[in-house]
Amino acid sequence: MKNIPVILMGCGGVGSQLLQHIVSCRTLHANKGVRLRVVGVGDSKSFLVARDALSMEFNDTFLMDICRIKSDGLSLQTCIDSGKCEAFPYPESRRKLIDLAARLAFALVDCSASSETIEVINQTVNLGCCAVLANKKPLTSSMEEFDKLFLQPRRVRHESTVGAGLPVIASLNRILSSGDTIYRIIGSLSGTLGYVMSEVEDGKPFSEVVKAAKGLGYTEPDPRDDLSGMDVARKGLILARLLGHRMDMSRIKIESLYPEKMGPNAMPLEDFLVNGLPLLDNDIKERIKKASSNGNVLRYVCVIENSRCNVGIQELPKESALGRLRGSDNVVEIYSRCYKEQPLVIQGAGAGNDTTAAGVLADILDLQDLFP
Numbered sequence: 221m222k223n224i225p226v227i228l229m230g231c232g233g234v235g236s237q238l239l240q241h242i243v244s245c246r247t248l249h250a251n252k253g254v255r256l257r258v259v260g261v262g263d264s265k266s267f268l269v270a271r272d273a274l275s276m277e278f279n280d281t282f283l284m285d286i287c288r289i290k291s292d293g294l295s296l297q298t299c300i301d302s303g304k305c306e307a308f309p310y311p312e313s314r315r316k317l318i319d320l321a322a323r324l325a326f327a328l329v330d331c332s333a334s335s336e337t338i339e340v341i342n343q344t345v346n347l348g349c350c351a352v353l354a355n356k357k358p359l360t361s362s363m364e365e366f367d368k369l370f371l372q373p374r375r376v377r378h379e380s381t382v383g384a385g386l387p388v389i390a391s392l393n394r395i396l397s398s399g400d401t402i403y404r405i406i407g408s409l410s411g412t413l414g415y416v417m418s419e420v421e422d423g424k425p426f427s428e429v430v431k432a433a434k435g436l437g438y439t440e441p442d443p444r445d446d447l448s449g450m451d452v453a454r455k456g457l458i459l460a461r462l463l464g465h466r467m468d469m470s471r472i473k474i475e476s477l478y479p480e481k482m483g484p485n486a487m488p489l490e491d492f493l494v495n496g497l498p499l500l501d502n503d504i505k506e507r508i509k510k511a512s513s514n515g516n517v518l519r520y521v522c523v524i525e526n527s528r529c530n531v532g533i534q535e536l537p538k539e540s541a542l543g544r545l546r547g548s549d550n551v552v553e554i555y556s557r558c559y560k561e562q563p564l565v566i567q568g569a570g571a572g573n574d575t576t577a578a579g580v581l582a583d584i585l586d587l588q589d590l591f592p
Contacts, residue, residue: 221253221255222253222591222592223255224255224588225257225259225277225326226242226257226260227320227327227328228262228331229328229330229331229332229334230263230264230331231263231286231287231290232331232333233573234331234573235290235329235331236287236291236573237574237576238329239283240577241577241578242283242581243280254585254588256584257277259277259278259324260273261283261286261296262296263290264310264332264334265295265297266296266297266308267310267313267316268299268305268307269306271306273320276304278304279304282299282304314340318343318344321343321344321347321349322347325349325591325592326344326350327352327584327587328341328345328349328352329351329353330353330354330355330358331577332355333357334355334357335358335361337357338357338361341353342369345372346371346372349375350376350377351375351376352378352583352584353378353381354381354576357454359378359454359461360454360458360469363461363466363468366461374590375587375590377583379579379580379582381455381458382455383409383568384572384576385575385576385578386550386566386567386568386569386570386579387566388552389458391566392459392463395559396462398558400556400557400558402463402556403526403556404523404524405463405522405525405552406521406523406552406553407521407551407552408519408550408551409452409455409521409552410446410451410452410571411438411548411569412433412438412439412571413452413477414519414547414548414549414570415429415438417517417519417520417533418547419432420505420518421517426500426505427497427498427500427501430443431493438548438571442484444478444482444492448474448476448477449475449520450474453469453472453522453529453531456522456529457529459522459524460524460529465527465529471529472529472531473529474531475532475533477500477520478492478496478497504518507533511535514535515537516538516543517535517536517537518534518535519533519534519536519542521536521542548570549567550569552565552566552567
């Protein structure tokens with residue numbers, strides 16, 4: 221049996237779902253000769269590590285207790301069991317991680333939303349550990365940090381940073397490894413904005429669709445986090461860098477779906493939902509009308525082409541893969557030398573804790589050959 225020690229940073233929605241997947245897949249993994257040995261879990265306040273991580277692990281009952289506690293909105297500090305684990309506050313926990321990495325090769329899994337994990341990820345990978353990321357922020361930091369992270373690319377997996385569990389990054393890597401040249405990527409990379417744009421196409425007011433999406437749980441608590449386009453831009457930057465474009469976020473042209481005067485720093489959330497959103501209806505309605513007269517539809521997409529990355533609303537043919545998009549699916553079209561006339565199209569659920577956690581779990585298992 222191959223044992224892979226796992227340390228999880230971030231046990232919110234995706235992280236908790238990952239722990240549940242690990243527990244529920246014990247028999248499946250055992251049949252494949254693999255055991256995932258969870259030896260540490262951290263949230264924004266504290267880090268729990270097995271008392272002797274070299275030989276001990278958190279049992280499944282303890283892992284499910286962690287999931288229950290986090291679903292109740294409580295801190296990991298509530299489940300400290302002195303017989304099973306040690307607890308460390310930040311930043312002491314980071315020193316503990318580095319110390320542990322010097323003695324034990326583990327898979328460090330980042331399911332947090334923090335922009336401050338890149339340093340510890342780089343340090344642990346340099347010490348022989350592996351990293352699996354669902355968190356986009358380490359991959360969209362400076363080019364210098366990005367280059368450091370990929371000095372050992374075999375030890376880094378990040379499929380779930382773009383398209384949740386969809387094989388977008390794996391497909392790009394396979395195409396590039398074959399010597400094929402990718403010259404254009406266009407994709408609807410936000411399930412939220414995909415839903416919004418396909419719903420307004422049916423004549424529903426933009427403001428009502430956004431509120432409905434919020435009610436369905438498709439948006440962040442403040443929908444402006446989605447409507448700003450920043451999340452799509454981060455995904456676009458990750459893809460552009462994979463293609464070899466040395467760029468930072470400042471080079472990406474991002475179209476926000478609300479003006480600056482309605483931003484979080486200028487307008488309270490409730491005011492935005494009640495008074496701000498309806499003011500945006502007419503502009504979207506006119507743009508839809510114009511696109512329809514041209515036989516097209518509107519989609520919020522990321523386009524990577526000619527060393528440029530643009531994010532915003534575009535008119536697209538109704539019969540294209542993106543034009544046919546409905547609901548909250550993600551769609552990515554990849555154009556290359558081999559896929560010139562008809563693009564490679566990847567489509568499916570591109571959001572959700574379950575799907576994202578499944579992608580993270582697959583990434584961890586993909587690294588098993590690096591563990592003794």
